[in-house]
Amino acid sequence: MTSTTFDIGGELTVRRLGFGAMHLMPAPAPVREASIAVARKAVALGVTLIDTAHMYSWGGNEELLAEALHPYPDELHIATKVGVSLVDGEWRYDGRPPVLRDEVDQALRRLRLDRIELLQLHRIDPDTPLADQLGVLGELRAEGKIGHIGLSEVTVDELDRARSIVEIASVQNRYNLLDREHEPVLEACEAAGIAFLPWRPVAAGNSGARAEVAAVAAELGATATQVALAWLLARSPVILPIPSTTGFDHLEENLAAARLELTPDHFDRLDLVSERG
């Protein structure tokens, strides 16, 4: 049985099945109250890693999480992302050091934290030298404003270049049972003990793939989504899925996937599905 926890950067212990807050909306009541209730329920059900971003409602998602969960339990860590900005009503990748520094300061204020334990660069800005983008994150770490640095949507080459500049604790790429484009990045993370946070972990898939996943789900008395999440947890000990939902039912269903044990036969059948899918 694989571990239910992972130490990000070798020291930040989180339960491997986390929660993505992107779909929670800082909208007026009653949507806001519903979003707050879901965030609180996630923590009540044992989530210790929540993922958000400056980009999600331009800080509104971070504020919502603070309203829902502050003061935070000791074991809870909220990871955020910077580097996608709103400029003249349009979003753009913006990794200029003063912008990253400002977005981190905004996040600290909105999340009501002295230190963000995991700060991820949402995207590498192609118009700013990588050494400048990671350099300022390294400075923020030295200043104690952030604990660990992560990346998002990177190739193996970008990960290698980043690691030659600063220590990287996590990578967040799109990856699920049926979408394994970033398999080489996952393998690089596994080799280096870097946390891999697959986004879009709730895989839909084509009808053929769905039929096989449904068959495994029926054998286990589980749902297809639970099988997809259990497969991710079984795929690699460095994988920390961050499924998102706006509903209690899906939240409970998704988090229960941590208790689902796939047999080697189930794992292999799903592995084949993903190759076809």
Ligand SMILES: NC(=O)c1ccc[n+]([C@@H]2O[C@H](COP(=O)([O-])OP(=O)(O)OC[C@H]3O[C@@H](n4cnc5c(N)ncnc54)[C@H](OP(=O)(O)O)[C@@H]3O)[C@@H](O)[C@H]2O)c1
């Ligand atoms: N780094 C990046 O570039 C990036 C990009 C996108 C997302 N992310 C992060 O990754 C997290 C997850 O990504 P995601 O939201 O794109 O993908 P996801 O978690 O795979 O999918 C979320 C969608 O699936 C539905 N869903 C959740 N549980 C379900 C279940 N048990 N059965 C059926 N449907 C279910 C949700 O609808 P309901 O609300 O109806 O449950 C929602 O529409 C985000 O919250 C965000 O933190 C990162």
